[in-house]
Amino acid sequence: MRVIICPSAEEASRQAANMVAKQLQKKANSVLGLATGDTPKKLYKQLIEKYRENKIDFSEVTTFNLDEYFGLRPEHPQSYRSFMQEYFFSQINIPSSQTFVPNGLTSDVENYGAKYEAQIDSAGGIDLQILGIGRDGHIGFNEPGSSLGSLTRVKALTSETISDNARFFNTKEQVPHLAITMGVGSILKAKTCLLLAFGSAKSKAVMEMIEGPITSQVTASALQLHPQTVVFLDEEAAEKLARKKYYHEAEAAQKQLEIFSSDNTPLP
Ligand code: GLP
Numbered sequence: 001m002r003v004i005i006c007p008s009a010e011e012a013s014r015q016a017a018n019m020v021a022k023q024l025q026k027k028a029n030s031v032l033g034l035a036t037g038d039t040p041k042k043l044y045k046q047l048i049e050k051y052r053e054n055k056i057d058f059s060e061v062t063t064f065n066l067d068e069y070f071g072l073r074p075e076h077p078q079s080y081r082s083f084m085q086e087y088f089f090s091q092i093n094i095p096s097s098q099t100f101v102p103n104g105l106t107s108d109v110e111n112y113g114a115k116y117e118a119q120i121d122s123a124g125g126i127d128l129q130i131l132g133i134g135r136d137g138h139i140g141f142n143e144p145g146s147s148l149g150s151l152t153r154v155k156a157l158t159s160e161t162i163s164d165n166a167r168f169f170n171t172k173e174q175v176p177h178l179a180i181t182m183g184v185g186s187i188l189k190a191k192t193c194l195l196l197a198f199g200s201a202k203s204k205a206v207m208e209m210i211e212g213p214i215t216s217q218v219t220a221s222a223l224q225l226h227p228q229t230v231v232f233l234d235e236e237a238a239e240k241l242a243r244k245k246y247y248h249e250a251e252a253a254q255k256q257l258e259i260f261s262s263d264n265t266p267l268p
Contacts, residue, residue: 137218150183
């Protein structure tokens, strides 16, 4: 796991956006896995800016979102489809037929997950998966106790997640108690994972994800098994890490390596 600690969330989002831009430069028809929440908003803003400056093009990109509330219409203002429209899709040149968000209204609960997995597979699999992290260490909506091999399915939310997400709704009672989410196993299939976490409220989950044991009680810890995961943090999210000094040293060494490697193509 590569851990990049930045002075601010802005800087972390800028560097993460550069990583996404490099992916699109390398492969115009990349498949991106997308996340919702406050955390990736700055990253989406940076990508929109790059698009407006003609530095990146989304016309051939396909996207799959991690999750959606069960029971919400796509047009519902708090649905994750609406979030993606507002903060990203409506401001870039991606055809809507190439954007996939789980259908929160599916009547085929039993088979829907397998169908979503098949759609991802037929697009060639996810090249780059963007992730946030919940305070209880969840990725997607894979709450503590989710199997580390889980695939897309319906999952019950914990009361902590329901309370955290109540800020997007008028009342806590309006927050759905179920969601359709890619599983931990689905996320681990992505070629590269890029996780963002900002603020001290996330510091415990971040510490457990990076330095704790691999456990279904902190589903993000499964990323320790992933061969290509990059974590972008601000100082506050990194404050509980025991090996912070090493992560800074490793980044300095990594920069030297990049100078000598072929991966020093200029940013788009
Ligand atoms: C929800 C989403 C996650 C997200 C998390 C944290 O639970 N399903 O994908 O990472 O919230 O959200 P925020 O970035 O707003 O803290």
